[in-house]
Amino acid sequence: MTEDREQRVAGERTPDMAVGLFGPRSSVRAMVVAGKAILARNPRRAVRFLPGGHNDLAEARDRYERLADRIDAAVFPGPMHYDLAREAGYVSVPASYVRLSGAALYSTLLRGRVHDGLDLTRISIDSLSRESVWEAYAEIEVPSTGVHCLPYSDPASAQEFGDFHRPLLKSGTVTMALTTILSVEQQLRAEGFPVMRIRPTPATVREALETAVLLGRGTRLEGQQIAMLAVQMISEGSRASNSGYWQQEASLSVHRMLLEEARKVGATVTCRGDGQFGLITTYGGLDALTSHLQHAPFVTSARQQLGLPLAVGIGVGHTARDAEANAYAGLDAALERRGEVAIYVDGGETQVVLSASAPHMNAAPAGDQSRAAHVLERIIAVHPGADQPLVVDVEDVSAALRVTDRTGRRMLRQLVEAGLAWPLPAQPSPAGGRPRLQFRLLPDKIPPETLSG
Template sequence: MDRLRSKIAIGVVGPHDLVEQIVHIGASLPSAASFRLVGAPHAGEHETREKLAKIAGSIDAVLFTGPLQHDLATQSGELPVPATFVPVSGAGLYSCLLRGVLSEGIDPARVSIDSIARTDVAEAYEEIGVPMDGVHVSEYRQPDSVRDFVGFHERLYREGATTAALTTVRTVARKLEAAKVPVLRMMPTTHTLRLAINTATLLGTGSRLEESQIAIVLVELAASTRPTHSGPGNYWQQELKLSLHRSLLAEARQMGATVVPREENSYVITATVGALSQATDGFRVAPFADRVRADLGVAVEVGIGLGNTARDADTHALIAVERARGADATAAFLIGSDGTATSLPLRQRRRGDQVAEPEADSKAGKVLDRLVQRLGDGPEAMVVDAEIVAEVLGVAPRSARRVLQNLVEEGLAWALPPVKSAQAGRPRQPYRLVSR
């Protein structure tokens, strides 16, 4: 398996005969040792997306046998791997016409042709010296245009305008055969298939390199969130760091990344570019920042660096996090391998995920305002427990615990990890108030 996985894996999706031909040609290429072809033949064009989905997790690129298969696969959304297709051109028209003249007795000046562009057909007929006055062409423009191919060919044949139909689509050829219309299937030339395989191999190589490229993400607490002093006695700082580490791990685990503390208020996440790209919708939104804000109610500065080496990626990440700091943590920044900077906005919550904002005059909101007014809004002051709340509000500790629970339910506080006491009894449960 390791030996096989070291080769570039190319999926081949299309009708059975073309897939078989491509796999056979690929095995004879001089570069065959560097790639392997994974056949995914379909019985009908409607199976294209399903066949691709079954092999997508084991390939680096996909080669469709024609533009029809490619367009059908992309109709349902973005493809999971880089893709190319065997082009439809006049190259396969020559052999098809010659075969028709020699074995079927057709008149090449009176045929109907689908899929190929009219200019390509005109060029081919000019080269063989046959006039095009009686040649009818229906170009491929989109998957829906294929529905008209059968009627196009059959009408012309019934009217006596043509002696045969030439099509690139297997299902069209079958329907014409059933309707007793002479039909020839145009197949791509061996040269065309070789070029298509080479193109797919290059795409797969690029995809594999990108997947293995290193990405470094630096996540730092925003300046407004950092404690005014640090040290082992600052319990709030220790609790916040522990919670931040836990939040980062939850998201990093999904992309197979590692999380390591870097400095007093920062962490470094190491991942591959491919994994990070998937987690950020193709580098369209910032990673980690939204989750940390939702879990902890604090802002973080996120910088992403890409590079072919860890040193390059780390250097770029340092530049990127500096950019994020200058933007007041309102966006993450990415510095690519070529030094290009890109701003990544925070992910917007879907409507179903939105948390209702508490009313300004709600009871919980008023309690929070009283606490902030008495305690201040500094980072350390925003960390409280039942004893502090009881003292500030003049209520019993049991009532203070209910107050804190109400704040949590309203999204105005979040629980920090419990702190063990030196004395016997329950651990102290601190909470961080969320300023509005």
């Protein structure tokens, strides 16, 4: 109880918004320290960090439910605890988690080398992807042929971590095990094996909390979501073949330009390396950056100011993980088009391509017609027995397509612009307030060439 009381003071003077911190107590203590550092930098921020640490996973749900009605967002110490909570179905607010980034691996390797004389060439590492480990070793110019990895894919994969490390340690193939899971560290240590836990850096923890604050703001605004933009600089022929100096200069210029643009909407920018950047903002910020999802952000500026092509992926979601996954799905699609576009993904089956300049208002392009026709077909498929003109509202569309009301409203606007829906006179709401907007769908207006096969 004393420990909880000591942790609860983080941000207690600013109670307008609350973020719950969940996970093992040692991880939650680190998050509380990060929360205090955030508030110390800006004491006027209206944020309160509420700890919900547990001693074992059996307590996790109970600790969450004690705070559930008092928080606007949640943070978990890593992907495993986040996934377990999601699978158990008790997460009731937008959630983020602390990323097991390359910085955590660098920090652990340095700590092991300095304090324990760790042989970096003979270790086993769980949770982290092989690619990230090989990249880290290449960066520090240490051979990685004797390094064994088992990445995290889902909570079930974490159950195999102990059995992964144990035979390698017994045989002497490796001299140390590196794990991100506290229970694995405790088991191996109890059996007398050398083991170290990979811990996120304070900066990484603060980044997760800052993301949660953005998510929390979204829960207080109607239709608000977290939005992420993945931006990739595309190297062009002759210049790309030069030394890395040009690449570094170009990356710095793009980073500076993105910072200037992001500052206008309160977005945060992170450099992901190799000419790739990430931006985190709210849906309102995304709306401003894209002129209501009408054109691709940054693409024209980069071409005019720097002479560089960019590819942009835009993702939204109720969690940072969903938004990031959607953003990178959009980025992959934009890269297939060799950039100069942004592709918006919100978890539905459709993708919206945003061109570098605002589209003409006279008529919908053929691509827009095709997308609108596909959306209309999906809506009608949910009502197979309809034998009369189908009338829907925003809630009907969002429920049918499993998207947010804001996205449903945007899709209805696309249908109207494509001539596939007709707005009806507003109907007064029985409970008062804003009139209910309804639309009559016009499937007979679908151009034959856009019909699904």
